[in-house]
Amino acid sequence: MIIDVHSHCLQPDHVSEASRRADERAGYPPMQPLPFETYQEAMRVVDKSVVFGVRALACGALSPNDFTADWVAKDPDRIIGFMCIDPTEDGYLDEIDRCASDLGLRGIKIYPMLAHFNPADPLYFALYEKAQRLGLPILSHVGAHPNPRSILKYSHPLLFDEVAQAFPDLKIVIAHMGHPWQRDCAIVIRKHANVFADVSGAGWVRPYSAWEALVLMVEWGVADKLLFGSDFPFWTPGEGMTKMRRLNEQVEGTNLPRIPDEVIEGIIHRNTLELLGLE
Numbered sequence: 580m581i582i583d584v585h586s587h588c589l590q591p592d593h594v595s596e597a598s599r600r601a602d603e604r605a606g607y608p609p610m611q612p613l614p615f616e617t618y619q620e621a622m623r624v625v626d627k628s629v630v631f632g633v634r635a636l637a638c639g640a641l642s643p644n645d646f647t648a649d650w651v652a653k654d655p656d657r658i659i660g661f662m663c664i665d666p667t668e669d670g671y672l673d674e675i676d677r678c679a680s681d682l683g684l685r686g687i688k689i690y691p692m693l694a695h696f697n698p699a700d701p702l703y704f705a706l707y708e709k710a711q712r713l714g715l716p717i718l719s720h721v722g723a724h725p726n727p728r729s730i731l732k733y734s735h736p737l738l739f740d741e742v743a744q745a746f747p748d749l750k751i752v753i754a755h756m757g758h759p760w761q762r763d764c765a766i767v768i769r770k771h772a773n774v775f776a777d778v779s780g781a782g783w784v785r786p787y788s789a790w791e792a793l794v795l796m797v798e799w800g801v802a803d804k805l806l807f808g809s810d811f812p813f814w815t816p817g818e819g820m821t822k823m824r825r826l827n828e829q830v831e832g833t834n835l836p837r838i839p840d841e842v843i844e845g846i847i848h849r850n851t852l853e854l855l856g857l858e
């Protein structure tokens with residue numbers, strides 16, 4: 580079984596005009612509409628995928644959770660929807676209840692650096708308390724973000740150490756292994772039984788740091804806590820698997836350590852749904 584734990588259904592009309600203009604000034608290509616058929620085609624190589632939008636009031640990203648639910652409804656046997664929650668918005672706790680009970684969304688995606696909140700601030704602990712009580716895993720963007728308005732200090736893996744201590748039964752996924760702070764990510768996932776990391780993007784997009792990150796994860800004994808994810812539409816899961824399987828080509832002919840093949844295949848074939856309580 581192959582699970583893609585990190586994919587997006589973000590559309591241009593989920594983002595404010597001001598935000599789109601700022602992105603274009605920062606040099607991004609204009610965002611294109613993402614047809615469901617394109618998503619479905621890319622996901623053929625995996626058995627199931629987790630999908631979500633982006634919600635961050637401070638940066639003008641406001642994907643409706645109903646849109647995610649409608650996306651899931653087009654292929655409910657193969658797609659699992661997560662709600663996107665910004666805890667700086669009024670009524671976010673009611674929105675979690677609505678998304679879980681009425682829309683059938685099964686986890687929560689957060690963007691602390693875009694929504695401008697410190698995820699370790701007790702002001703936001705009601706979010707984790709509710710997620711833990713309802714059995715909803717939290718998947719957070721952690722690490723670098725190219726948006727000039729993101730606040731990087733709210734995107735560090737160490738912040739989730741305190742969250743995990745306060746909510747030991749909450750399943751937490753640190754997206755992108757917290758890149759470029761993969762070493763810090765390793766020591767957080769080592770400490771906490773219910774904290775995992777996904778390899779989306781960072782698992783291959785910068786091949787040298789991806790190779791180093793996976794070697795580090797093996798040295799720290801946490802490679803079995805890494806979950807496969809693509810970050811589609813930025814990369815397809817097929818590209819992600821191919822690029823991960825080729826990381827060792829960089830060290831061929833040297834004495835540098837190889838990432839064991841069984842580690843790479845272990846990530847790709849991880850029992851993610853069982854680990855996150857989503858079976």
Ligand SMILES: [Zn+2]
Pocket residue numbers: 585587810
């Ligand atoms: Zn992503």
